[in-house]
Amino acid sequence: MRTSTLTVTLTALAAFLALGTGAHAYDGGPVADGGTISGTVVFDGAAPAPEKIAVTKDKPVCGEEKVSPALAVGADGGIANVVVRLTNISKGKPLEVPASNPVFDQKGCEYTPHVLLFPAGTTIDILNSDGILHNVHTTSEANTSFNQAQPKFKKKLQKTIEKPEMGIKVVCDAHGWMSAWWISQDHPYYALTDAKGAFSMGDVPAGDYDIEFWHETLGKHMDKVSVTAGGTATLTVKMAKK
Numbered sequence: 153m154r155t156s157t158l159t160v161t162l163t164a165l166a167a168f169l170a171l172g173t174g175a176h177a178y179d180g181g182p183v184a185d186g187g188t189i190s191g192t193v194v195f196d197g198a199a200p201a202p203e204k205i206a207v208t209k210d211k212p213v214c215g216e217e218k219v220s221p222a223l224a225v226g227a228d229g230g231i232a233n234v235v236v237r238l239t240n241i242s243k244g245k246p247l248e249v250p251a252s253n254p255v256f257d258q259k260g261c262e263y264t265p266h267v268l269l270f271p272a273g274t275t276i277d278i279l280n281s282d283g284i285l286h287n288v289h290t291t292s293e294a295n296t297s298f299n300q301a302q303p304k305f306k307k308k309l310q311k312t313i314e315k316p317e318m319g320i321k322v323v324c325d326a327h328g329w330m331s332a333w334w335i336s337q338d339h340p341y342y343a344l345t346d347a348k349g350a351f352s353m354g355d356v357p358a359g360d361y362d363i364e365f366w367h368e369t370l371g372k373h374m375d376k377v378s379v380t381a382g383g384t385a386t387l388t389v390k391m392a393k394k
């Protein structure tokens with residue numbers, strides 16, 4: 153009697169703990185006859201002029217002026233650097249850490265790329281292509297934040313981001329205009345819009361999905377998309393200033 157009560161209690165406790173940690177294992181494997189989700193994210197309204205920032209330090213390397221990378225709207229209204237991801241997928245192609253590390257470079261006192269997407273567990277090669285001191289300062293919640301100086305002789309740092317996290321902000325305390333975002337994923341169905349606002353993700357199992365669009369200054373937009381076997385679902389999404 154006492155043993156079975158304990159067993160029931162422990163089972164309930166285990167279920168409670170699993171809920172409490174938000175554990176939702178993603179199940180990766182072969183996808184047969186998957187579909188594609190592609191589309192464009194466009195700015196709703198007249199495209200704002202790119203914001204310019206006067207350089208106050210290290211001008212021989214950084215230049216006189218920088219264009220803010222925060223909101224880049226192309227000629228046809230397409231918005232670059234929008235993170236697109238499915239939010240309710242639990243099964244599909246495997247999530248694999250890239251065979252070669254993604255590169256995050258500091259060149260001309262700018263980060264390239266401005267938004268970097270990668271699977272959780274990825275090691276990032278952080279380069280300093282400038283002959284001056286930068287520091288890499290991240291603000292994380294799920295992962296460990298770090299703030300590391302990268303002098304001109306330290307051409308490469310490596311950091312592994314172990315856990316999924318949407319939106320790790322990266323800044324340089326020496327150059328206030330430098331900023332970037334790292335997005336660490338818990339499944340492989342994500343994409344980043346290009347300079348024309350276009351994105352595409354493939355091998356999506358047929359089904360109905362919630363799809364999220366996130367931009368650092370425009371916020372979040374949620375939508376729904378239905379994928380058929382071997383088909384292509386096309387979305388056009390508008391995002392506006394909040």
Ligand SMILES: [Cu+2]
Pocket residue numbers: 261285286287324325326327330
């Ligand atoms: Cu810097």
